[in-house]
Amino acid sequence: MRRLLDGLYDGAAWLAALMLVGLLVMVLLSIAGRQLHFHLPGTDAYAGYLMAGAGFLALAHTLKRGEHIRVTLLLQALTGRWRRAMELASLSIAVLLSGAFAFYAVKLSWQSRMFNDISTSNDATPLWIPQIGMAIGAVLLTVALIDEWVMAATGRQTARTDDGEALHNE
Amino acid sequence: MSDLAITSLLILTLFAFLGAGVWIGLTLSGVAWIGMQLFASRPAGDAMAVTIWGSSSSWTLTALPLFVWMGEILFRTRLSQDMFRGLAPWMNALPGRLLHTNIIGCAIFAAVSGSSAATCATIGKMTLPELAKRGYPDNIVIGTLAGAGTLGLLIPPSIIMIVYGVSAEVSIAQLFIAGVFPGMMLAALFMGYVIVWALLNPDKVPPADRKTTFLEKLSESRSLIPVVLLIVAVLGSIYAGIATATEAAAVGVVGSLVLSAVQGSLTWQTFRDALLGATRLYCMIALILAGAAFLTLSMGYIGLPRHLAEWIASLGLSQFGLLVALAIFFIILGCFLDGISMVVLTMGVLLPTVQKAGIDLIWFGIFVVLVVEMAQITPPVGFNLFVLQGMTGRQLPYIARVTIPMFLLMVVAVGLIWVFPDIVTWLPRQMRATP
Numbered sequence: 001m002r003r004l005l006d007g008l009y010d011g012a013a014w015l016a017a018l019m020l021v022g023l024l025v026m027v028l029l030s031i032a033g034r035q036l037h038f039h040l041p042g043t044d045a046y047a048g049y050l051m052a053g054a055g056f057l058a059l060a061h062t063l064k065r066g067e068h069i070r071v072t073l074l075l076q077a078l079t080g081r082w083r084r085a086m087e088l089a090s091l092s093i094a095v096l097l098s099g100a101f102a103f104y105a106v107k108l109s110w111q112s113r114m115f116n117d118i119s120t121s122n123d124a125t126p127l128w129i130p131q132i133g134m135a136i137g138a139v140l141l142t143v144a145l146i147d148e149w150v151m152a153a154t155g156r157q158t159a160r161t162d163d164g165e166a167l168h169n170e
Numbered sequence: 171m172s173d174l175a176i177t178s179l180l181i182l183t184l185f186a187f188l189g190a191g192v193w194i195g196l197t198l199s200g201v202a203w204i205g206m207q208l209f210a211s212r213p214a215g216d217a218m219a220v221t222i223w224g225s226s227s228s229w230t231l232t233a234l235p236l237f238v239w240m241g242e243i244l245f246r247t248r249l250s251q252d253m254f255r256g257l258a259p260w261m262n263a264l265p266g267r268l269l270h271t272n273i274i275g276c277a278i279f280a281a282v283s284g285s286s287a288a289t290c291a292t293i294g295k296m297t298l299p300e301l302a303k304r305g306y307p308d309n310i311v312i313g314t315l316a317g318a319g320t321l322g323l324l325i326p327p328s329i330i331m332i333v334y335g336v337s338a339e340v341s342i343a344q345l346f347i348a349g350v351f352p353g354m355m356l357a358a359l360f361m362g363y364v365i366v367w368a369l370l371n372p373d374k375v376p377p378a379d380r381k382t383t384f385l386e387k388l389s390e391s392r393s394l395i396p397v398v399l400l401i402v403a404v405l406g407s408i409y410a411g412i413a414t415a416t417e418a419a420a421v422g423v424v425g426s427l428v429l430s431a432v433q434g435s436l437t438w439q440t441f442r443d444a445l446l447g448a449t450r451l452y453c454m455i456a457l458i459l460a461g462a463a464f465l466t467l468s469m470g471y472i473g474l475p476r477h478l479a480e481w482i483a484s485l486g487l488s489q490f491g492l493l494v495a496l497a498i499f500f501i502i503l504g505c506f507l508d509g510i511s512m513v514v515l516t517m518g519v520l521l522p523t524v525q526k527a528g529i530d531l532i533w534f535g536i537f538v539v540l541v542v543e544m545a546q547i548t549p550p551v552g553f554n555l556f557v558l559q560g561m562t563g564r565q566l567p568y569i570a571r572v573t574i575p576m577f578l579l580m581v582v583a584v585g586l587i588w589v590f591p592d593i594v595t596w597l598p599r600q601m602r603a604t605p
Contacts, residue, residue: 017449020235027232027420031413044229047416051235052227054449055456062453068193069454069508075191090191097196100203104219134223 005147006064012140013061019054019133023047042123049130056137060144084152091149098145102138109135173477180205194511198461202468210471218464225463226456229416233342234332234455236419237284239448243426244279245288246440248433249397250296253278256394258300259387262378266368269306269314270361272297276318277357278394280325281401282422284332286546287553290319294561305376309572310367312558316569317576318360319554320543323509325353326405327419330509330539333459337466337517340531342415343408344598348532349539350405351593355586356540359579396432400425409601455510462514469518479522490588492527496520497541497584504545508553512542536587536594544580547573 030043062068070090078086111117112128119125180201187197199218206214225231253275261270275293283289294315301311323330326346335342368375382390404422407413413421430436469475482492503512524534546554549570558569587593 013446013449016453017445020239020445020449020452023232023235024239024420024423027236027416028424031417031420047232048227048229051232052223054235055226055453055460058449058453059457062450062457063193065450067450067454068195068457069511070191070193071188071506072191073506074189086190090187093187093190093192093200094196097192097200097203100215101199101218101222104215105222108216108219108223130227131223134219134226 005143008140009060009064009144012057012137016054016056016058016061016137019050019057023050023054026050042121042125045119045121045123045125049125049133052130053133053137056134057140059137060140063141063144063148084155087152088149091145091152095142095145095149098138098142102135102142105131105135105138173474176205176209176472177474179208188506193457194507195457195459195461198458198465198511198515202461202465205465205468205472210468212471214468217467221464221467222460226460228336230336230342231332231459233327233415233419234329235448235452236416236423237327237329237332238452238455239444240327240419240422240426241283241285241288242444242448242451243423243430243440244282245292246444247426247430247435249279249429250275250292252393252433253293253397254296254300256391258379259382259390262381264361264365265375266361266364267375267378268297268301268304269310269364269368272301272311272314273318273357273360273364276315276321277325277353278397278401280321280323280353281405282327282397282426283322284327284329286320286322286543287557289322290315290554290557291561293319294558298561304379307374308562308564310364310374312562312564312569313572313574313576314360314364316547316554316558316573317579318357319557320546320576320580321353321357323539323543323546324349324356324536326350326408327415327422328539329455330513330542331535332415333455333510333513334517334535334538336459337462337514338521338531338535340535343411344532344601345535346405346415347409347601348536348594348598350597352536352540352583352587355593356580356583359583360576363575363579396429400429411601458511459514462511462518465515466518475519475522478519479526482523483526487527489527489529492523493529493537493588497537500538500541501545501548504542504548504552509542509546512545513538530591530595532598533587533591533594537584540580540584540587544577547577 026043026047029040033040033043075083075086109128109131112126112131117127119127183204184197184201187200188194192200203214203218206212206217254271257271257274258268261268264270272293275297276289279289279292283292297315298311302308322328326349328346328349331345331349332342335345400422403425404418407421408415408418427436430440487495500512507515524531546552549555549566552570555566555569555573558564559566562569
């Protein structure tokens with residue numbers, strides 16, 4: 001079970017990484033197209049879809065690596081039973097919110113499929129295809145949060161929260 | 171329910187969730203959800219999915235993951251060694267000598283990197299041990315590095331400017347160009363401080379390295395050529411109007427890969443680490459942006475931003491008073507939140523107020539970036555401080571204390587762009603003039 005879950009998170013993250021490469025390729029194609037006077041319709045829209053996919057599919061993996069930002073001031077000030085209670089409370093809220101997001105993300109993709117929603121820009125992509133990335137990513141995030149919840153409840157190590165190396169963002 | 175009650179309820183929820191340690195992106199969507207449920211007739215869940223999808227797949231944002239990736243690639247090259255080698259011989263002549271490598275190094279790296287923590291870490295990796303070896307006092311080495319690292323945000327490309335540009339719907343390319351002069355000005359202020367400090371404390375500055383001839387200096391500077399080429403490719407193409415921010419970022423990623431290949435530091439290992447590192451970093455930002463997009467929608471339904479703007483307008487505050495109040499507000503907020511969360515959280519609410527006060531949005535962007543930078547070096551949450559803590563092994567309060575002079579210099583910088591707004595707006599105006 002552990003290996004299956006970790007495999008899922010990491011597999012999705014690799015897919016996300018591939019989409020980042022795809023995003024780069026799309027932008028380069030559109031530059032090349034302008035310089036060399038050929039036209040590929042929809043590269044802008046595809047770049048956007050790939051970006052969304054990259055962001056959502058890596059959610060669970062990033063959570064497990066402890067790289068999503070949270071405020072840990074209070075958590076770190078607590079110890080023992082109180083800390084675990086607080087950890088469980090925040091994880092429960094997170095599971096609820098992420099679960100709601102996952103439900104509606106799946107619903108959105110499903111409805112796009114049912115109503116045959118087509119992108120309004122010139123790529124004319126059926127929208128449910130890129131939206132599936134968001135749905136899968138959100139579901140995986142919820143699974144990973146439940147996974148964390150169970151680990152915290154049974155007193156095992158949860159995702160590490162370090163503030164050093166991970167923060168090249170600012 | 172009255173505005174005041176709504177606002178208090180939402181702010182209370184926000185801080186309760188944040189304090190409990192709920193991830194920031196999820197917290198924002200949670201607050202938005204409550205707002206929608208209570209005050210809008212539109213079903214919250216469907217609105218959430220559509221809004222988040224729209225914002226996360228929007229083309230304007232695509233510059234962000236690419237610049238993040240570029241930074242991750244450069245972080246894993248030998249760029250910092252090269253820059254130190256190229257800069258050090260020139261700096262020996264200035265009072266304060268090699269301390270200036272911290273500042274100029276950060277300024278140059280900032281021109282290819284969008285983040286201040288990355289700038290701080292990359293330059294510090296080289297200058298911290300080199301300067302310690304030569305006997306420069308720790309407090310000024312760490313202080314200047316923490317301060318100069320924040321140039322990563324101000325000097326384009328800048329991740330936080332992309333985030334601001336997307337929230338405020340102003341041109342990212344123009345924001346980037348607007349950051350150039352303020353960035354150089356801030357670097358000059360830092361250098362001026364080092365010079366004054368060195369003149370006042372001549373006994374604390376270690377002797378110069380061996381004298382080098384002009385030609386030797388020039389030859390050492392060869393190592394700076396690749397990074398200069400990269401800057402020209404990225405910023406030059408934006409300024410000349412050849413490329414959008416996204417296209418410049420794509421060129422930057424390719425350029426960084428070439429640079430790292432030429433240096434011999436491009437292996438499958440570093441490529442994979444950079445790619446996965448960038449994916450996670452972008453994903454972390456994407457979660458916050460997703461929550462913020464939904465929160466902005468929800469705020470719009472409640473009408474909070476409009477009411478706030480009307481309320482603040484009714485106070486009859488001068489522009490100056492408003493900006494001082496906002497600066498203090500941001501610095502306090504920065505004690506709990508990181509820069510990106512701060513910008514996305516507040517812009518959805520504050521923009522109408524700012525517009526109503528007649529403040530130029532490009533200028534305001536630079537103002538926000540500067541203030542966020544200040545928040546970045548104030549404890550308890552200051553990412554540059556965390557980075558330096560990891561690199562030096564010093565305690566946070568010590569690092570914060572030695573950084574105070576830099577903080578004050580940033581206050582001066584904000585004052586200068588207020589008195590001379592042209593420092594910000596002149597260059598983008600030139601850009602607009604070109605066809």
